[in-house]
Amino acid sequence: MTPSSEPILAVRDLTIRFGGIVALDSVGFDVADGQIVALIGPNGAGKTTLFNCLSRLYTPDRGDVLFAGRSILGLGPHRIAELGVGRTFQNLALFPTLTVLQNVMIGLHSKTRSDFLSNALRLPWVGREERAIRAEAMELLDFLDLETVAGHPAAGLPFGTLKRVELGRALAGHPRLLLVDEPAGGLNHEEVATLGKLIKTIRDSRRVTILLVEHHMGLVMPISDKVVVLDFGRKIAEGTPAEVQRNPDVIRAYLGIDEGMTR
Amino acid sequence: MPSRALRLGLVVVLAGAMVLPFVVTNFRLFQCAQVFIYAIALLGLNILIGYNGQFSLGHSAFYALGAYTTAIMIDQWSVPYGWTIPVAGLLCLIAGFLFGIPALRLEGLYLALATFALALAVPQILKYFEHWTGGSQGIVLSKPAAPKGVPLNPDQWLYFLTLFVLLVLLVLARNLLAGRTGRAIVAIRDNPIAAQAMGVNTALYKSLTFGVSAAYTGIAGALSALVIAFVAPDAFDVFLSITFLSGIVIGGLASISGAIFGALFIQFVPNWAQDISKAAPWAIYGVFLIGFMYVMPRGIAGAVRLGAARWWRRRAEPS
Ligand SMILES: Nc1ncnc2c1ncn2[C@@H]1O[C@H](COP(=O)(O)OP(=O)(O)OP(=O)(O)O)[C@@H](O)[C@H]1O
Ligand SMILES: [Mg+2]
Numbered sequence: 001m002t003p004s005s006e007p008i009l010a011v012r013d014l015t016i017r018f019g020g021i022v023a024l025d026s027v028g029f030d031v032a033d034g035q036i037v038a039l040i041g042p043n044g045a046g047k048t049t050l051f052n053c054l055s056r057l058y059t060p061d062r063g064d065v066l067f068a069g070r071s072i073l074g075l076g077p078h079r080i081a082e083l084g085v086g087r088t089f090q091n092l093a094l095f096p097t098l099t100v101l102q103n104v105m106i107g108l109h110s111k112t113r114s115d116f117l118s119n120a121l122r123l124p125w126v127g128r129e130e131r132a133i134r135a136e137a138m139e140l141l142d143f144l145d146l147e148t149v150a151g152h153p154a155a156g157l158p159f160g161t162l163k164r165v166e167l168g169r170a171l172a173g174h175p176r177l178l179l180v181d182e183p184a185g186g187l188n189h190e191e192v193a194t195l196g197k198l199i200k201t202i203r204d205s206r207r208v209t210i211l212l213v214e215h216h217m218g219l220v221m222p223i224s225d226k227v228v229v230l231d232f233g234r235k236i237a238e239g240t241p242a243e244v245q246r247n248p249d250v251i252r253a254y255l256g257i258d259e260g261m262t263r
Numbered sequence: 264m265p266s267r268a269l270r271l272g273l274v275v276v277l278a279g280a281m282v283l284p285f286v287v288t289n290f291r292l293f294q295c296a297q298v299f300i301y302a303i304a305l306l307g308l309n310i311l312i313g314y315n316g317q318f319s320l321g322h323s324a325f326y327a328l329g330a331y332t333t334a335i336m337i338d339q340w341s342v343p344y345g346w347t348i349p350v351a352g353l354l355c356l357i358a359g360f361l362f363g364i365p366a367l368r369l370e371g372l373y374l375a376l377a378t379f380a381l382a383l384a385v386p387q388i389l390k391y392f393e394h395w396t397g398g399s400q401g402i403v404l405s406k407p408a409a410p411k412g413v414p415l416n417p418d419q420w421l422y423f424l425t426l427f428v429l430l431v432l433l434v435l436a437r438n439l440l441a442g443r444t445g446r447a448i449v450a451i452r453d454n455p456i457a458a459q460a461m462g463v464n465t466a467l468y469k470s471l472t473f474g475v476s477a478a479y480t481g482i483a484g485a486l487s488a489l490v491i492a493f494v495a496p497d498a499f500d501v502f503l504s505i506t507f508l509s510g511i512v513i514g515g516l517a518s519i520s521g522a523i524f525g526a527l528f529i530q531f532v533p534n535w536a537q538d539i540s541k542a543a544p545w546a547i548y549g550v551f552l553i554g555f556m557y558v559m560p561r562g563i564a565g566a567v568r569l570g571a572a573r574w575w576r577r578r579a580e581p582s
Contacts, residue, residue, distance in 0.1 A: 055460055081462035093457035095450050097517075106446050110462030116471055119442035120435040130442055173462065 006069055008033045008177055008209050014053060014063035023049040024060065025233040031177070031226075036203055036210045038220040038241075041230035042253060047213040048090050050230070051179050054211075055080050055087050067177065081110035086175030088166040090182045090213070096155035100146055100165050103154050104137040107172025140168045144198075159186035171202065177209045178202070184216040192216055196223050221245070229253070268575075280426060289418040293490065294530060296418075299425040300486045301526035303432055305510045306519065307479025312508075313517035314440060315472045316452030318371060320504045321362075321378030324385040325355045325477040327499035329484025334402040334494040335395055344407050344489055348428070351485035352478045359477020363470035382501040389496035401495030404488065421490050428486060432479060437519055439475075448472055449517075480507075513555050515562025524563035528555070 007030035014027045024046045031037045039047050052058040054065055056077040065072050067083055075083070086107075095103050112133055114126045141147050144164045149157060154165060163183055170178055183199070184192050196219050202208050214220050220227065220241070227244040229237040231253040237244050244250055284292055308322050329351040336342040336350065362381070369377050389396045396402065409420035439445055450458040451465050459465050488494050506529050514525025536547035559566040 057456065057460075076464075077459040078462050078464045081460060087460060089457070089460075093454050093460070095453035095457065097453055098446070098449060102446060106450050106458070106461050106463075109443065109447060109450075112443055114443045116439065116444050116475065119444040120439040122438040122442070126442060133443065169461070 006033075007031055007066075008068055009054075009211065010064075010066040010069075011050070011054075012064045012066065014050065014060050014065065016049060016053060016058060016060045022233050024053070024230075026063070027230065027233070027235050028063075029228045029235065029238055031209060031211055033176075033209055034203070034207070035225040036199065036212060036223055038212045038214060038224040038227045039230065040214065040217075040220060040227060041236075044232075045230040046233040047230060048181055049233075051087060051181055051211075051213065054085065054179060081173045081175075084174070084176035085179065086170035086173045086177070087179035088163070088170050088181055088183065090185070092159070092162050092166060094154040094162055094165060094169070097153060099151050099153055100157070101134075101137055101141065101150040103165055104140055104168045104172050105133050107140075107169035108133045108136060110173050137168075137172060140172055144168045160191060163187075167198075167202075171206065171208070175208055177211065179211050179213075181213045182215065183212070184214055184219050192219050195219060199223055268571075284415070284419040284422050289416065292418040292422045296422050296425040296490045297487075298523075298526045298530045299422075299429040300483045300490065301507075301510065301529055302522045303429050303486070304480045304483035304507055305514060305522040305525045305529075306432060306436055307476045307483070308507050309511045309514075309516065309518070309522055309525075310436060310440070310448070310479065311472060311476035313511060313515075313521075314445070314452065315448045315469065315476075317363075317366070317469060317473065318375045319378040319476070320375050320501065320508065321381035322477070322480045322507050323499045323501060323503035324381045325359060325480040326484035326487070326503060326507075327385050327389065327494075327496075328355050328358060328477075329481030330488040330494045330499070331389065331396060331402075331484075332481070333485040333488040334404060337404055338397075338402045339395065348482060348485045352482040355481025355484075356474045356478035358474075358481075360470050360474030362477070363473025364466075366473060367466050367469055378504075379501065382504045386496040386500050389499070396494075396496070399496060401493060404492045404494075406492045407489055425486050425490065428482065432482065433519065433522075436479075440519070444468075509552060511562075513552070513559075513562055515564025518562065518564035520567070521562050521564035524567075528563070 009031040011030075012028050014024050015022070016024045027046070027050065039050065041047055049058065053060050056072065056075060056079075059073070067085060072080065072083065095106065098106070112129055114129055118126050138147070138150070141150050144167060146161070146164060146168060149161065154162060157165070163185060167180070167183065180199070184195055187195060199210060199212065200223050203210055212220065212224065224241050227237075227239065227241050228235060229244060229247070229250050236249045236253060237247045239247070283295065304322065304326055308319065311317050311319055332351040332354050333344065333347040336347040337344055366374055366377060390398050406417045407421070408417050409415040413420065415423070440448070447458065447463045447468055450461065450463060451468060455465050510525035510529040511521065513528045514523070515521025532551050533544065533548055536544040536551065539547050555563070561569075
């Protein structure tokens with residue numbers, strides 16, 4: 001896939017500290033439209049922190065984040081979804097008392113517009129909007145093989161299932177860029193292979209650019225167009241999967257960690 | 264079909280409510296109107312606490328604001344009482360929204376304390392503006408009569424008026440909570456950070472929810488001024504807030520029907536307690552409170568739902 005002229009996401013010199021630790025240290029890279037870019041690195045490298053900066057949960061001390069050429073640092077966290085940036089959370093952030101269907105329906109919040117008054121009065125167009133929200137959420141549940149749990153509260157379902165619900169909720173907002181934090185958590189070998197295919201399908205058939213954080217190299221390497229490697233908050237490598245796997249700094253960073261870089 | 268059974272049950276209850284005013288005493292009708300009014304207040308508080316996860320010990324203040332709005336408008340300017348009800352609602356909507364903004368910075372127990380302070384302050388503020396509020400003496404109103412040509416006595420008329428307002432507000436609340444806005448309100452309670460990531464403007468939604476909640480409680484207060492035909496500051500102390508709070512917990516948090524069950528409880532159980540023991544009614548009330556929570560941890564609404572589901576399953580099973 002050839003990168004188009006303007007990157008959909010540009011991270012520039014991003015730096016954030018928590019007390020003594022520098023969680024991100026002048027990190028910069030581009031994500032081209034239509035790519036799958038993997039963000040890897042050992043535990044505590046700063047991957048989730050970077051996601052939190054992109055979704056405006058954290059405000060960086062220095063640097064900038066440009067989405068489609070525009071800085072997003074002036075926007076509140078609730079404005080990010082409507083721009084077209086969706087995300088999933090590493091440790092799940094679902095709405096536990098709501099059903100799986102309702103969770104995905106909330107994903108459409110940024111794309112719909114009924115408000116307190118029109119909802120309370122149930123104006124005719126609100127009924128149409130509500131039906132459209134439901135239909136689209138059902139379609140996503142279908143796509144993700146979740147129809148059988150549609151009416152089940154999110155609390156109490158297996159971790160792997162809930163990860164898919166989060167994916168559905170994020171996709172419901174029609175993101176142009178999807179941030180996925182460790183989607184393979186809680187999956188077995190076979191399921192990881194299916195997940196890899198699913199991520200590619202999402203990119204290809206739904207035209208979503210994907211920034212993927214994942215430890216499972218068997219998932220990352222075959223599907224990524226580009227890999228960015230963080231270690232202790234610094235970017236230590238960036239390139240194609242093959243380039244990154246040969247990079248001595250990367251091999252050193254991963255030494256002593258069970259998971260091998262090659263598979 | 265359970266939903267058909269539910270609809271049938273609703274029709275029966277409504278039909279009963281229509282006939283009731285012609286078969287029971289005026290005092291009973293007064294009590295029923297009181298239940299409808301409490302149900303409106305509890306609905307408002309439940310939208311805030313049960314659905315949105317914001318705490319309030321200050322709803323007696325909004326109830327008072329609604330009651331005094333009606334009382335002062337009638338007493339000072341002879342405004343027709345019907346107009347005072349929406350005005351009270353609107354005023355409380357604005358007051359609740361404005362109070363909700365600084366409340367955004369407070370969570371859980373801190374919000375409980377801030378609203379507690381509001382509840383403590385209001386009776387004294389009412390006494391201070393004596394010229395308008397009549398001080399500790401309060402304001403005496405006359406019970407509104409039925410419109411010309413409607414063959415109802417004042418108690419019957421107020422029964423229907425409060426029932427009508429309750430039904431309208433029930434439908435509005437159900438619509439609100441069933442749609443996009445309701446999902447956002449509950450999402451904020453369940454996981455505020457994820458709600459934000461989905462594009463929910465949590466600050467705006469929380470303040471607006473506070474406003475709506477206060478508006479419901481204010482309308483209830485306005486109706487109570489009409490039904491009791493009297494307002495006085497000490498009726499609106501923090502104890503009333505705590506009564507509301509126990510009403511929504513006993514009735515069922517995050518449940519619309521829970522507001523009605525809770526209203527029945529806070530209206531009638533203190534009376535029963537009084538009947539059982541003149542000496543220690545609150546001790547008896549306390550026993551009831553604990554007993555209900557123990558037997559029905561999800562409130563009366565939760566227990567009813569569970570019982571209905573069980574009954575339905577047993578009927579559905581081939582014997
Ligand atoms: N809110 C915070 N307050 C203090 N420290 C934080 C905060 N968020 C992240 N950190 C620290 O920043 C560093 C990077 O954490 P981060 O969660 O981004 O790592 P990660 O790359 O996602 O790791 P993992 O693979 O284990 O998920 C860690 O040292 C972490 O303790
Ligand atoms: Mg992480």
